[in-house]
Amino acid sequence: FGSSWTASLSARVCPGFIGAMFSDDSYNKNVHEHGENIAGTLVGNWAEERVLREATGEGRSVPQRHVPRSGLLQDFTKAPGEFRKGDDTFNRVYGPKSDHRAEPASKAIGAPDVHAGKIVREGPLERAMREGRLAHAESEVQAEEAEIDAQKQVRRFDTTYGTVHCKPNELEAEKAKMGRKSHKDEILHGPSPDRTLAMQSDALDVPTHAHYTNTEPVTHARAALADPRMWSDVKASAISGITPFGKNDEFTKHPHHFLRGLGKDEEMEAMFQSLKETNPVRHIGGHKPRGPFEAVPSLAAVKTVVHDRIAEVWGPYGYVILRQRLFEVADAEGYVHKAAVAAIFRDQLGLDPQQVPDVMLDVYLTQLATVKKHELRVGGLMSSLRPALPQKERRRVVEAFKRLSPSGTDVPLGEWLSQLQDQELRATVVMAFGAQDEEQVAGALLSEQVFVELFSDLAALADIGVLLPA
Secondary structure (H helix, E strand, O other): OOHHHHHHHHHHHOHHHOOOOOOHHHOEOOOOOOOOOOOOOEOOOHHHHHHHHHHHOOOOOOOOOOOOOOOOOOOOOOOOOOOOOOOOHHHHHOOOOOOOOOOOHHHHOOOOOOOOOOOOOOOHHHHHHHHHHHHHHHHHHHHHHHHHHHHHHOOOOOOHHHHHOOOOOHHHOOOOOOOOOOOHHHHOOOOOOOHHHHHOOHHHOOOOOOOHHHOOOOOHHHHHHHOHHHOOOOOOOOOOOOOOOOOOOOOOOOOOOOOOOOOHHHHHHHHHHHHHHOOOOOOOOOOOOOHHHOOOOOHHHHHHHHHHHHHHHHHHHHHHHHHHHHHHOOOOOOEEEHHHHHHHHHHHOOOOOOOOOHHHHHHHHHHHOOOOOOEEEHHHHHHHHOOOOOHHHHHHHHHHHHHHOOOOOOEEHHHHHOOOOOHHHHHHHHHHOOOOOHHHOOOOEEOHHHHHHHHHHHHOOOOOOOOOOO
């Protein structure tokens, strides 16, 4: 069994491997793939293996034994259920195979160096600078992408009408030259009525700084309680209950069931006389609601907290100072942004977010922004925030202005300032009109509306009785 016979057999079995004398096909007739545990037929060393076993009892491979094919006579194509334990001649002779790729010298000569690029050509400083530039560029790109995503989430409420036909400037408004036909002369005949007649009734007072459950609405029946001329002289049932319109049944009781005394007529007369000492148009007042809803947040509670902070920080003339601070950040028409108002409350007044959270303050200011989306009137904020001026006090202010100007025209501010004895108040009023010296605003004209608004700001924290001109 020389090499020539093995080569010829290999050439016959696999002609493509004629030149491979020491290949796997030179020893096994059938080479099995895919990990099949089946041994091939020995060609080159089967005789030496047999002689070695006969002489020593040991061989170079695992002894083989025949396993009969199951169902040989019935089915020649049926595979056996178990295989013989074979011997891998190649692993025993050559050792385990290695994944080595044969490469000709023609390709190895002139090939690129696999170690190229391992020479350090960049120092740690340049590497750190390059990484810093990349990180900065990445952060800028991420910030830009975040801004784009935020812009995509913004809801636009602008309309074509609101953009093209914007609100005109109120300071440039003029009276219509071509007015409609009216019958004003026919309607407004006779002497002009006195405006102060409606300021005599306490039933028209509406305390806007109190909770709505602690106030009474303005009705005709309530106004009738405040006017003695509208009281009925028929003694039916005395209004002596807990509520303004609460009544009792003492009038309808039989004298035998009357519990106030033996003389029913005298006791009923005393009951009616006691009503003269009560106030039928009283308000309970207070910013906390009554009953089980005392802990529910309310707008009146927010106003009360802000009111207390104004009195603590700026003193009795706090609302005058607040109006001036608001006008400093407002535009020419008197509109101020919600963020500017919140900044004044937080920074200058020191309003604690624990007492008035940002959400509650934003909701309150948003309700006042009626003309513009994010801006509100300074006058509207002041009228909502400060306690309302009672009707009788308003009448005193109007009568005081009539004494300054009997004709109803505007009066110089210096004429009223000269009658004030409080130097702090005079300095506060001068500052409110945007000046540092009294002589700078002495000639400024003071209208009745501005005069009433000024005293409304003063009456919220101070006694205006000594401030009214005699």
